Amino acid sequence: MKIAIASPLFYPSVGGVEQYTLGLFSRLAKQYGHSITVIALNTHGSSEREEIEGLSIIRIKSFPPCFNPLFSPREARMRLEEIGIDSFDVIITQCRYYFFTAFMALYCARRALHHIHIEHNAGHMPHRSPFISLLSLLYDISVGRAVLHAPRGMIYVSRDVEQFCNKRFGVHMPYCVAPYSVDMHEPMQKKQPDLDSKVLIVYVGRLIRQKGIFRLLTAYRDAKLAHTQLIIVGDGPERAAVNRMISRYNLRTVRLLEEIPMCEIDALLDRADIFVNPTYYPEGFQISLLQAAHKGCAIISTDAPGVRELLDNGRCGMIVPHRALRIALERLARDASFRSVFSRRVRAFTADRFSWDSTLSRVQEFLLSYASQKS
Numbered sequence: 001m002k003i004a005i006a007s008p009l010f011y012p013s014v015g016g017v018e019q020y021t022l023g024l025f026s027r028l029a030k031q032y033g034h035s036i037t038v039i040a041l042n043t044h045g046s047s048e049r050e051e052i053e054g055l056s057i058i059r060i061k062s063f064p065p066c067f068n069p070l071f072s073p074r075e076a077r078m079r080l081e082e083i084g085i086d087s088f089d090v091i092i093t094q095c096r097y098y099f100f101t102a103f104m105a106l107y108c109a110r111r112a113l114h115h116i117h118i119e120h121n122a123g124h125m126p127h128r129s130p131f132i133s134l135l136s137l138l139y140d141i142s143v144g145r146a147v148l149h150a151p152r153g154m155i156y157v158s159r160d161v162e163q164f165c166n167k168r169f170g171v172h173m174p175y176c177v178a179p180y181s182v183d184m185h186e187p188m189q190k191k192q193p194d195l196d197s198k199v200l201i202v203y204v205g206r207l208i209r210q211k212g213i214f215r216l217l218t219a220y221r222d223a224k225l226a227h228t229q230l231i232i233v234g235d236g237p238e239r240a241a242v243n244r245m246i247s248r249y250n251l252r253t254v255r256l257l258e259e260i261p262m263c264e265i266d267a268l269l270d271r272a273d274i275f276v277n278p279t280y281y282p283e284g285f286q287i288s289l290l291q292a293a294h295k296g297c298a299i300i301s302t303d304a305p306g307v308r309e310l311l312d313n314g315r316c317g318m319i320v321p322h323r324a325l326r327i328a329l330e331r332l333a334r335d336a337s338f339r340s341v342f343s344r345r346v347r348a349f350t351a352d353r354f355s356w357d358s359t360l361s362r363v364q365e366f367l368l369s370y371a372s373q374k375s
Contacts (some may be wrong), residue, residue, distance in 0.1 A: 001034050001035070001089045001090065001367060001371065002034070002035045002037075002087065002088045002089045003025075003028075003034055003035070003036045003037070003088060003089065003090055003091075003092060003367075004036075004037050004038075004039055004085060004088040004090070004091045004092065005021060005025060005036065005037070005038045005039065005092050005094070006039050006040075006091060006092065006093045006094065006100065006101065006104040007021050007038055007039070007040045007094050008040065008041055008068075008069060008094070008095065008098040008099075008100040008101060009040065009041065009043060009069070010022075010038055010040035010057065010059075011052060011057075012044050012046055013043055013044060014259055015206070016120070016180075016283060016285075016286070016287050017094060017095060017120060019180070019287055020118075020120070020157065020180050020287065021038060021094070022052065022053060022055070023180055023181075023356075024178065024180070024359070024360075024363065025038070025055060026052075026053040026054050026055055027356055027360055028360060028363060028364065029054040029055060030054055031360055031364075032360075032364055035056075036054075036055050036056070037055070037056040037057075037058060037083070037088070038052075038055050038056070038057050038058070039058050039059075039060065039079075039080070039083075040057065040058070040059050040060070041059065041060055041061075041062035041069045041071055041100055042059035042060060042061055042062055043062050043064075043069050046059060047059070058079070058083055060075065060076050060079050061075055068097065068098055068099055069098075069099075069100065070099065071099075071100060071103075073103055076100075076103060077107070080107065085111075085113070086111065086113065088113075088114075089114065089371060090114045090115070090116055090367070090370065090371070091104065091108050091113050091114065091115050091116075092115075092116045092117070092118060092155075093105055093108075093115065093116075093117045093118070093147070093151070094117070094118045094119075094120065095118075095119070095120050095121065096117075096119060096121070096140070096143075096144040096147040096148055097121065097125055097136075097139075097140070097144065101147055102143050102146070102147055105117070105146070105147045105150040105151070106150075108150065108151075109150050114152065114370075115150060115151040115152060116151050116152065116153045116154070116155060116370065117147065117148065117150070117151040117153075117154055117155070118154075118155040118156075118157070118178075119148065119154060119155075119156055119157070119161050119165055119284070120157050120161065120283060120284050120285070121161065121164075121282050121283055121284055121305075122158070122160040122161045122163075122164040122282055122283070122284040122305030122306070123164065123282025123305060124136060124137050124140050124282065125140070125282065126210055126280070126281070126282070128209055144169075145169050148165055148169050148171050149169070149171065151173070152173065152174075152370070152373075153173060153174045153175060153366070153370050154171065154173055154174070154175040154176075155175065155176055155177075155178050155363065155366070156175060156176075156177050156178070156284070157177075157178065157179050157180065157284045157285040157306070158177065158179055158284045158285040158305065158306040158309050159177055159309055160284055160285075160305040160306050160308075160309060161284035161285070161305065161306075162175065162177060164284075164305070174366075174369070174370070174373075175366075176362050176363060176365075176366040177362070178359050178362055178363045178366075179285050179290070179306075179309075179354060179359065180285060180287045180290055180354075181290075181354045181355055181356040181358075181359040182290060182291070182294040182350060182351075182354055182355065182356065183355075183356055198227055198228050198229045198253070199225070199227060199228040199229075199273045199274065199333045200228070200229055200231065200271055200272045200273050200274070201220075201228055201229065201230045201231070201272070201273065201274045201275075201276060201329070201333070202230075202231050202232075202233070202268060202269065202272040202274070202275050202276070202292070202297070203216060203230070203231070203232045203233065203234070203275075203276050203277075203278075204233045204234060204265060204268075204269075204275075204288040204291075204292075205233075205234050205277075205279070205286075205288055206234055206235070206236040207232075207234050207235060207236035207237070207238045207239045207242055208236045208237060208238055208281075209238060210279065210280060210281040211278070211279045211281055212277075212278030212279050212280055212302060212322065213232070213238065213242055213278070214238075214241075214242070214245060215278050215322050215325060216276055216278040216325065217242070217245050217246065217249065217251065217254070219278075219325035219326040219329055220251065220254070220326075220329060221249045221251060222326045223326045223329045223330050223333070225253075225329065225330065225333045225334075226253070227333070228253060228333050229253045229254075229255070230251070230253060230254045230255070231254075231255045231257060231268065231272075232254065232255070232256045232257065233257045233259070233260060233265065233268065234257075234259060235258060235259045239256075242256060243256060265288075265291070266291070266295070269291060269292050269295040269297060270295055272292070272295070272297050273297065273298060273332075273333075273339055274297060274298050274299075274300065274329070274332050274333065274339065275288075275289070275292035275293075275297040275298070275299050275300070276299075276300045276301070276325075276329070277289050277292075277299065277300070277301035277302065277304070277307070278300075278301075278302055278322065278325060279301075279302055279304045280302060280304060280322070281304065282304075282305060283304070283305065283306070284305050284306050285305075285306040285309075285310070286304070286306060286307070286310075289301065289306075289307070289310060290310060290350065290354060293310060293311075293316070293317070293346040293347070293349075293350045293354075294347065294350045294351075294354075295347075296343040296344070296346065296347040297343065297346075298317070298318075298332050298338075298339035298340075298342040298343050298346075299311060299316070299317035299318065299342065299346060300317065300318045300320060300325065300328045300329065300332060301317060301318070301319055301320075302319070302320065302321065302322060302325075303319050303320075303321070307319060310350075310354075311346065311349075312345075312349050315345060315349075316342060316345040316346035316349045317342055317346055318331075318332065318342070
């Protein structure tokens with residue numbers, strides 16, 4: 001099949017959607033021979049055309065990087081015509097929040113193009129400004145709803161996203177659930193407790209308030225875990241504020257790192273004892289959480305969308321409210337046997353439920369079913 005992926009953000013921009021796009025579709029292209037083109041906004045002044053892991057990348061000019069990049073609809077239409085968008089068997093859009101997604105959904109509808117949508121979010125986008133939160137909600141229940149009803153099929157990144165779209169927006173159409181997954185063929189390192197070293201606690205994610213980073217630092221300060229080290233990996237608009245908080249609390253066992261390559265994150269998670277996910281962001285599935293589970297980290301997470309699906313409703317990790325983060329940190333940091341139980345359970349559960357082999361098979365079957373219906 002000839003497939004076009006309309007993804008508002010793509011590499012060198014780094015985030016969950018970009019990682020999902022590359023992870024899923026590079027593997028689909030390699031395993032099933034699909035010709036896949038990613039059409040993205042050029043938020044970082046990158047090359048207009050390039051190849052990345054078997055995917056053809058075409059970038060459309062956009063204005064300076066921001067959460068929801070702006071672009072010229074006229075120029076976007078010209079680029080789409082240049083690449084012969086009508087010749088693709090299916091156009092796949094992602095994330096209802098983005099202006100580019102709404103543009104592509106309308107473009108596909110007007111030209112009667114075959115259109116599938118991938119939804120990543122299981123809630124309305126919060127903001128610390130009540131006024132902006134209200135505007136976001138109004139946009140979501142109007143434009144977001146229209147985006148979700150425009151395609152002929154849906155791919156959800158988790159069951160929570162599917163249920164949210166069904167209940168909140170009344171979306172009823174053919175779909176499949178395709179979470180980000182892990183490669184079960186990779187050799188796994190068995191974690192060996194080192195009684196002489198500090199317990200390593202890790203957070204990986206964007207440094208924004210909605211990810212719960214400030215609540216994590218407060219909980220870590222209050223827990224007073226001298227035998228531990230907390231490593232924070234990520235970047236974002238709250239980085240300076242995070243640095244100030246670390247200094248103000250005199251947290252000498254906290255290290256704040258820049259965004260690092262995935263291979264280095266994997267190496268860090270191989271050494272980590274505990275992974276903390278303190279988010280209240282409505283993303284449907286946290287890729288960093290899955291990676292930590294695959295590496296056998298004992299996990300503490302808030303009850304965000306996708307978490308219960310990944311942690312088997314708390315059997316494979318601690319699911320706690322924000323006010324209980326300190327207690328959970330103390331419990332896991334001081335009890336190696338308790339960590340070991342969660343480590344074994346979450347690794348086995350991940351291997352059983354989140355392998356690329358099964359995810360790719362489901363998506364391929366869905367695409368073939370969609371192709372047969374449209375023909």
